[in-house]
Amino acid sequence: MKKDNFESPDYYNIDDLLTEEQLLVRDATRQWVKRDLSPIIEDYAQKAEFPRQLLNGLAEIGAFGPYIPEDYGGAGLDQISYGLIMQEIERGDSGIRSTASVQSSLVMYPIFAYGSEEQKRKFLPKLASGELIGCFGLTEPDHGSNPGGMDTKFSDEGDHYLLNGAKLWISNAPFADIAVVWAKNEEGRIHGLIVERGMEGFSTPETHNKWSLRASATGELIFADVKVPKGNLLPGKSGLGAPLGCLDSARYGIAWGVIGAAMDCYHTALKYAGERMQFGKPIASFQLQQKKLAEMVTEITKAQLLAFRLGQLRNEGKATSAQISMAKRNNVDMALKIAREARQVLGAMGITGEYSIMRHMMNLESVITYEGTHDIHLLITGADITGIQAFK
Known part of the structure; x- marks a missing residue:
């Protein structure tokens, strides 16, 4: 099995902004990804099979409903912790993060936010433990x-x-x-x-x-x-705003998650560029390769700051749907562009399953479409700043 030697880029010392609990949550998830997810994910992607044995591990690290109160089986964590969990899981694979996102934001959240007390007691603890998916x-x-x-x-x-x-x-x-x-x-x-x-x-x-x-x-x-x-029947809310409220939570998680995919592509490209020799020296010494790598770490840093500030707003109950929409669109677009550039750094090796880049790139082609397409999110921002809806 391939060893996971990932090292996270943190160019602006964002770790200094995180609480001790947030760091512990992030690091525990990172260790699980390195131990249980990374060694098997390429094989499962090649087989087009979901690794169901990971469900128990996702539950154990608190990836199912991490912000749901402990009284209902959740971990009672804040929104930045939730984002960091999604970041680390998607660093492993977007599809596995999708499983956790759906369970947390699209199943547990509506039951918690719109469900009856009886529904919460019946379903949430079993969803948090992974007994129910x-x-x-x-x-x-x-x-x-x-x-x-x-x-x-x-x-x-x-x-x-x-x-x-x-x-x-x-x-x-x-x-x-x-x-x-x-x-x-x-x-x-x-x-x-x-x-x-x-x-x-x-x-x-x-x-x-x-x-x-x-x-x-x-x-x-x-x-x-x-x-x-x-x-x-969920009694707490009806109308289109009810499912869209769930999508806000999911899109927020995606805005963090794709940073993980981008980090993995960047780390892979940086390491490869330092080892791949051409014309008697590592390709990392060439200007065009440095340009690619410099732009990657810059865009990752901008996305980290965008997600962190959005997390603060979510914790304060101030984040708007339009703000979440902007972060989802920007960060997914960023991650997909980085995946494409990182693939070029690796040349032909970038298309093989020996490296994660092509898998991330293919995954992100779905992420840029689901939970609202790139174009729809652009128009959501356009409607928010002009007051005119262009998609109706």
Whole structure:
């Protein structure tokens, strides 16, 4: 197995801004990634298989609902700690971070924020421990950037709801025990429902032939006259703002996570450039290679500062959806560009599974699209600064 010798760039001494608890959380996650994730991830990506044995480890390091209060099984950590956990996991692989993000921000968060006390007690501790794994059903075959146009619907049948429709591109779907599903009632109002594995008419076919997020399990959610108990409706919030509030939390985690992918690509390129000899000297001595490396560490540093400040705002309850949107867009774009430049530093070796760069690059092609595309996030910022929505 390949040894993980990763060293994190910290050009602006951002570690000095972190609390002792935040550093402990970050370092514990980093050690887990080095020990349990990095040695196996290339093989699983090549096989296009999700390494399910990692679920227990993710739960043990607190990656499932780290900011959920301890009373409900979470770790009760702050938002910067959550971001650092996502950063370290995505340094290992975006697909594994996706599993943790979905569980935390798209399953546990809506149950915590919008669920009844009974729902919180029933589901959150088991989700935090990894006993239950969840997924989030919003995107549909015909509705991606326009989730409000969803066709999935449910009707009141007296003692239960009857759910019909389909969701697509759902991380964790093939093995999820529960799904937080967003559907319209008979009046066209969007609500969240908890659909449980085993309910008649509920199926989760897996999506195959992906070139990206190959170590992540992706699938569909199919609802054919699924009888959902009325107690499984999330009572705390309805309307499109409910699922979008979950996406805020997920996008925040992504803004941190992709820094990890960028760090890994930069570290790999820096190390390789120092060892690869051409014309009698290491390629790190050539101006164009130094230009690439200097730009990489600069962009990583800017993204770190953006994410850290956003984390402070999240801790204070002041971060806006538009601010989160900006960080998601900027940082994913940054990471993808760094992956492409780092691949060039490695030349032909950059496309092989001996190095992580090509895997990160392919993964990031999905990350730049999911949780809001790059273009939609640009228009969210545009609408925020002009007061005019260009995408409606």
